[in-house]
Every structure is written in structure tokens, then in C-alpha cells.
Amino acid sequence: MLKKILNFIYPDTCIFCRKIIGVSAYEKQDFTCNNCKKKLEYIRGQNDLKKSYNTYFDYLLYAFKYEGFVRTLLLDFKFYNKTYLHEFFASEILKIIQKFSQAKYDYVLYVPISINRYFARGFNQSYMIAKYISNHINIPILKYGLVKIKNNKIQSTLKIAQRKQNVSGVYKVLFRKSLAGKKVLLVDDIFTTGSTVNECSRILKDAGVLEITVATIARA
Ligand SMILES: [Zn+2]
Structure with missing residues (x-):
């Protein structure tokens, strides 16, 4: 009312x-x-849901190309605290998931941020989106399934060649038993070189995860 x-x-x-x-x-x-x-x-994403054999994740879904006013809005969301935007972005990812993916996921996961950055920003944008998706597809979010154990430099400030190195050993998988043999949806905000989600996927596969679909708002 x-x-x-x-x-x-x-x-x-x-x-x-x-x-x-x-x-x-x-x-x-x-x-x-x-x-x-x-x-x-x-600027909608051109998803084709081909299985990827060059990466640790199996599929990549994205709602938009990282350009135009989606890019502006994403920066507002991430750096200017416009958290209300997460509903719009998440609902767009949801449409893509429903259109392209028939997979039944066991868990929704998200790329974590470090504790320092969490306190500076006050929220994790990927968690907010993952939570929204989890609620709408009725699949549990595994909070702290992935955690960030080291502070590193912000990926967007680095050259492409340095990004892979920068994320190496930065994340850790918790609840390995729950994740073994499972299919997961891994949520991140922007897909640029893919170094971050690939490193997360590498350690998830190492923990026995069966299949990983990465879902992001925009792909550069
Ligand atoms: Zn308008």
C-alpha cells in the first residue's frame, strides 16, 4: 500500500x-x-552459448556490449553508488539466461571483492546482481563460496598482459564439498579480458565443480 x-x-x-x-x-x-x-x-549481447574449450568456464552469457549508455550506467552503478541500478542489470541478465540457457544450476556464485574494497564501497555489485537472479530463478546463492584472500590492483588500471598475473592466487573456494560435481552460474559485472572469471573458474574446477556458466552485464 x-x-x-x-x-x-x-x-x-x-x-x-x-x-x-x-x-x-x-x-x-x-x-x-x-x-x-x-x-x-x-548493444544487446550476441550470445550463442557455444561451449568454450579455451577457458576454465564452459559458457559465457552477457546482456550487453560494453559501450554507449550501458557503459556510463555501469560506471555509475559501480563507482557512484547508484545501487538501485542492480535491478535493471540483473533483470537483463535474467532475460539472457532464460533465452539461452536450459541448464539447471545447483548454485549461483558471484565474484567477491576484498574486505577493504567492500568497506570503501559499501556493497559488492556482483553479489547484488547474483542475489536478484537467485531469487528469480529459485536457485540458492552460495554466499562466500568464493572469497578474495589477497588485495590486488584494480584490473581496469592494468594492461591486458598484466591482468592474468594480477588475479593469480587471489581467490579461494570455500564449501568445496557442497560444490563438488555441481553446475554453477558465476556472476560478474563486466567481462573485459575474462582474467578474473577465468581464475575463479580455474579454482572452482579444481574444487570439483562440473560446469560453469559465467553471466555478466556487459562484454567489452
Ligand atoms: Zn528513456
């Missing part, structure tokens, strides 16, 4: 252009106006 009243006073606006898109649009998981929706179609 309170939500309905608030919605009436503050109607929902498009997350891109701020145009009013009507009362309770968010409840219908509609975050953009029709005009922006059309523009988004141009």
Missing part, C-alpha cells in the same frame, strides 16, 4: 533519460521508456 502511494507521488522514470514511464512500471520490471528500449537493442 505504502509503495503504491509512493509510486503515485513519485512515478517511475526511465533509468536512462528520466522520462516518466508511469506508475508502478518498476513492479512490472520495466526500467526504460520505449525510446531507450529501442536504443538498447543495438
Whole structure:
């Protein structure tokens, strides 16, 4: 009831252009106006769900190409505390999962951030998205299934060649028994060179995980 009243006073606006898109649009998981929706179609991810044999993860799903206003919005989400955006991003990943992947996952996992960064930022963007997806596909999130045990440099500040080195030995798998023989959905925000999710996948496979599908908002 309170939500309905608030919605009436503050109607929902498009997350891109701020145009009013009507009362309770968010409840219908509609975050953009029709005009922006059309523009988004141009930067949608071209998923084909081919199994990858060059990486430790088996499949890669992504909602968008990392460009245009999705890129701007992602930076706002990550660095300017616009946490409300996680619902939009997660709902877009969800559409991709439902369209391309028939896999029944046992767990949803997410790429962790270090404790230092968590306290500086106040949230882990990948966890927020993973949580939303977990709730909507009814598959449990394994909190702290992956943990970050070392502080490293921020990947985006490094050259491509240094990124692999930078993530090596930084993560650790907990709950190895629960994960052995399981299929997991691993959530991260942006896929650039893939070094981070590949390192996480390497240690997950090492812990006996059977199959890994990586799901990200955008691919560079
Ligand atoms: Zn709009």
C-alpha cells in the first residue's frame, strides 16, 4: 500500500533519460521508456552459448556490449553508488539466461571483492546482481563460496598482459564439498579480458565443480 502511494507521488522514470514511464512500471520490471528500449537493442549481447574449450568456464552469457549508455550506467552503478541500478542489470541478465540457457544450476556464485574494497564501497555489485537472479530463478546463492584472500590492483588500471598475473592466487573456494560435481552460474559485472572469471573458474574446477556458466552485464 505504502509503495503504491509512493509510486503515485513519485512515478517511475526511465533509468536512462528520466522520462516518466508511469506508475508502478518498476513492479512490472520495466526500467526504460520505449525510446531507450529501442536504443538498447543495438548493444544487446550476441550470445550463442557455444561451449568454450579455451577457458576454465564452459559458457559465457552477457546482456550487453560494453559501450554507449550501458557503459556510463555501469560506471555509475559501480563507482557512484547508484545501487538501485542492480535491478535493471540483473533483470537483463535474467532475460539472457532464460533465452539461452536450459541448464539447471545447483548454485549461483558471484565474484567477491576484498574486505577493504567492500568497506570503501559499501556493497559488492556482483553479489547484488547474483542475489536478484537467485531469487528469480529459485536457485540458492552460495554466499562466500568464493572469497578474495589477497588485495590486488584494480584490473581496469592494468594492461591486458598484466591482468592474468594480477588475479593469480587471489581467490579461494570455500564449501568445496557442497560444490563438488555441481553446475554453477558465476556472476560478474563486466567481462573485459575474462582474467578474473577465468581464475575463479580455474579454482572452482579444481574444487570439483562440473560446469560453469559465467553471466555478466556487459562484454567489452
Ligand atoms: Zn528513456
